[in-house]
Amino acid sequence: MKTKVYDLSKTLKKYSNVWLALDPTTMRVVAAGKKTESVLSDAKRIGVSHPVLTRAPKDYGAYILSIS
Amino acid sequence: MNFKYRKFPLDSKNSSNLNKKFALRPVIQIDFDSKNGGFGYLVLIDSGADYCVFHSEIGERLGLDIRKGKELTFYGTSGEAQKAYFHTIEFKVGGIIHHAEVAFSYEMKKLAYGILGQDGFFDKWNIKFELNKENIEIKEIIHRK
Numbered sequence: 001m002k003t004k005v006y007d008l009s010k011t012l013k014k015y016s017n018v019w020l021a022l023d024p025t026t027m028r029v030v031a032a033g034k035k036t037e038s039v040l041s042d043a044k045r046i047g048v049s050h051p052v053l054t055r056a057p058k059d060y061g062a063y064i065l066s067i068s
Numbered sequence: 069m070n071f072k073y074r075k076f077p078l079d080s081k082n083s084s085n086l087n088k089k090f091a092l093r094p095v096i097q098i099d100f101d102s103k104n105g106g107f108g109y110l111v112l113i114d115s116g117a118d119y120c121v122f123h124s125e126i127g128e129r130l131g132l133d134i135r136k137g138k139e140l141t142f143y144g145t146s147g148e149a150q151k152a153y154f155h156t157i158e159f160k161v162g163g164i165i166h167h168a169e170v171a172f173s174y175e176m177k178k179l180a181y182g183i184l185g186q187d188g189f190f191d192k193w194n195i196k197f198e199l200n201k202e203n204i205e206i207k208e209i210i211h212r213k
Contacts, residue, residue, distance in 0.1 A: 005072045005202060009090035013077040017177075019125070024097070024108055036125040040107055052097055052108030055123065055180045060077040 015056035022052040032056075069162040071096045073202040074110075076180070094197055094204050095181055099160040100130060109159075110181045113195060113204065117185030118142070120170040121152055126182065127172035130157060140171045150175045164208060166192065 006027045012020070014029075021031040021043035031042035036053060043051035075090040094113040100106050109126055119140065127134045137153030144150070152171035159166055168188035176182075184190075196205040 005075070007075040007090070009075045009077045012180075022108075036129055040129065044105065049105040050099070050107060052110060053126070053129075054110040055177070057178050057180050060079050 012054075012056055013060065017058040018056050020054050020056055021048065022054065023048050024050050024052050027052070069164075069206055071162070071204045071206065073199065073204065092199065092202060096161070096204065096206075098166075098182075098184075099163075100126075100158075101160070102130075111184050112181045113189070113197075114183045114185055115190065115195075117183045118187060119152075119185045120168055120183060120188040121176065121185070122170050122172050122182035123176045123179075124172045124174040127153075127155060127157075127170075132157075132172065134172045134174075137172065142171070142173075161193070161206065168192070 008027060011027070011029055015032055018032045018034060019036050019039045020029050021039045022028065023030050030046060030048050030051060031039045033039045033042065039053070040051055073092045074095045076093055076095070078088055078091040080088055095110050096113065097108045098111050099108045107129070109122070111122070119142065121142065124134050132155050134153050137155045140152045140154060141149050142152060150173060152173035154169050154171050156167065157170050170188060192209055194207045194209055198205065
């Protein structure tokens, strides 16, 4: 199955501490806001029927995760 | 099925390499169905995580009463205790329906994605990380009777 590489490094850098709705095909930001409910409804209102949610953190630091 | 690593913003001043402009991470899209079309959510495949942990806001969108779930106290690398609440949910991975116990946390605002950990994900899928190819191969574990 051929898959596409999504480069979100420039797109997401413009946002901080908000929820984002992305277009599932292009991965472009179609809505942004503090609440997932409004972000999803804004995306659906402009015709994106299955938006993809992610958060823009306050800072883009390095991730070293481990949860136990 | 195969997924590609995704490139995310990185503060080059906060990196071992000042020329590094992005971070490559094993982040995939999972999908939730609902009557109004559902939505996707980006999640990090994290072999160092014992459990799957998602933002509480995602649970709220799924109609869960988050705090009614079984409480989990978990620790990240800072060693600080955090709370989350387990619920059994359904989502799709590459179009395949997946059921898992997922803990929902109100203390994940600093993280961009949900986390797929050992219980609930690695116990059901074999995952091969190929950073040099920017590829993640995921195969469902079939339990034969």
